Amino acid sequence: MTIYDISEKAGVSIATVSRVLNGSSNVSEKTRKKVLDVINRYEYTPNAFARGLGLNTMKTIGILCADSSDLYLAKGIYYIEQKLRSNGYDSLLCCTGYTLENRINSLNLLINKKVDSVVLVGSNFIYENEENNRYICNAAAQVPIMLLNGALDAPNVYSIVSDDFTSMYEATCQMIDSGVNDILYYYNSASYSGKRKLAGYRLAMEERDLLKSPELLQFYRGSHEDIPAMTEHLKQLHRDGLSFHGLIAADDTLALSAIKYAGELGIAIPSELSIIGYNNSMLVNSCVPELTSIDNKLETLCQHLISTLLGVLDGREMPKKTIFSGELVRRGTTR
Amino acid sequence: MTIYDISEKAGVSIATVSRVLNGSSNVSEKTRKKVLDVINRYEYTPNAFARGLGLNTMKTIGILCADSSDLYLAKGIYYIEQKLRSNGYDSLLCCTGYTLENRINSLNLLINKKVDSVVLVGSNFIYENEENNRYICNAAAQVPIMLLNGALDAPNVYSIVSDDFTSMYEATCQMIDSGVNDILYYYNSASYSGKRKLAGYRLAMEERDLLKSPELLQFYRGSHEDIPAMTEHLKQLHRDGLSFHGLIAADDTLALSAIKYAGELGIAIPSELSIIGYNNSMLVNSCVPELTSIDNKLETLCQHLISTLLGVLDGREMPKKTIFSGELVRRGTTR
DNA sequence: ACTTTACATGTAAGCGTTTACATCCCTAAT
């Protein structure tokens, strides 16, 4: 069933059919009805390839992320997908894992698929090394690139970020003000936002001259899902004699492992150990006591990302970088 | 940069360029090299639309799921996406939510996008009412449909399911054998696999005449992420005087809420309350004690789904339904 | 009544591939 069949059955030319298909104004109400009628009767839908060839767009946005099974990224993908769909766009998902080469390949692949834009979900896509970010700039030469929680100052790339630095700074200050001086920072990522979070903690601690030992910065290598391994890591630190009465984690899973660690060692929360997580994910309610966590307003970020994207695709001038501040949500793991 | 530019620069016809692009055999090694050289030098990539128009396939598989932010579904999507990519296919993701109308729309949309197949992730897509499943059959008339954890006997639809019935039956038997007679069944979905799980529990209980009260079947309505609400629900049951020394949950989140419930009421696990969850997700390690849970081998299912799909696309005869059995992974919430 | 205008519709030329078919040239068999 092609546009020719429809035009024939409706007794008009293919141009007219195409016009009603594309909502062109130059069609009389009568013929529009007639054509629409035939289209519905035969359940005709235009061939997407041919349409793409003609229009050079498929109303599809590429989504690139490291790992769609990550709790936080999955949420981001979900919001973005939803909001795109309600604006008439589809999304093409690519999970790249964490190697640069795969990322470059996936990005090119998406662009070859003729997506109208690609949004990079998560800051793992931004590198310290300028050279490594060139693949993003190359891509941006073809289509606008949207960065969720990552920032890069380059033509045709737009960044939507949460102010992780300030969130972490303020959370640390508040924990210090509550009377905790020896605060361990527990993190597992050296990504763009990972660095910003760390910097926030660091500033708060250094301002008060509390960052006495490099041991207070603890990096966990390993799967972002492997809570037992994280717990074990903390227990090892304990055995090694490291002492801390506060723990700030760069992710809720890390914080959760701290709760387990405390539970297994009989350390009381929050009287002997205060804990703050990050992301305010569903995990915060899964534990006892419930986890104090920083909410970085993912849905707001996504909402804004999509409206920026739609603006860009519409040819409007849009802000290159937008920053949203987060919020500390207090629960049982802090005083 | 089109195939014409390349053919010109390489001094051959577009047909030859197309042949090397598609790995056709009828090209001399010398010209193949020459053309490849030009292609690489100019970083040419064929236009996906034009190619699609000619070949009528885009090497893209549609993925339909209710909610990609669901822990379990997200994992499934991840595995499928990975395995597709490593076989040269891309994936187009659609989250439909839980209404039939949205599903029908999304499915049609994917097919209009000319995907080569669509895989439905999660059994929420299968309805009791035969009539409601017709949308799947309609779709199957166009492209093969793959069902992950849902089954439908229809032409051109292939089902890959875990044997939730047996897993649940055996888990229930084991809990009974461990000395627990009053086992609450806690569930939140009446989907295809939801029903099968329930039936497994039911059989085990009824065989021993232990299903004394309908109160032992507790349905939780509400967000699959809202653990506090689930916990509250259980506490309400307790207040209402319902007594149980075992709880089997259709999902780990539900089981987690039971752990919280026990914690808040000072009920000892597992001596006073045994708990079994479902999915063996990352949540099982996030709590104290760690959660005994049924692993339904999601990765195996996905692996199998993809190889079946590739077989089907390859024109081979493939099994219409494949069943994998699960496994009870014992941890601290059971004796 | 005749021109102008504006709107509705049709015609045909792309868009960038794939591929059936035609052509050419070279090798090998007679």
Place this chain on the structure above:
DNA sequence: ATTAGGGATGTAAACGCTTACATGTAAAGT
């Protein structure tokens, strides 16, 4: 030397749509 055969290459038609341009028609203005 002649010819059949086959591999390499080119030509051109298709794929199904969009859209600039041409054409036609009816209402409005003179």
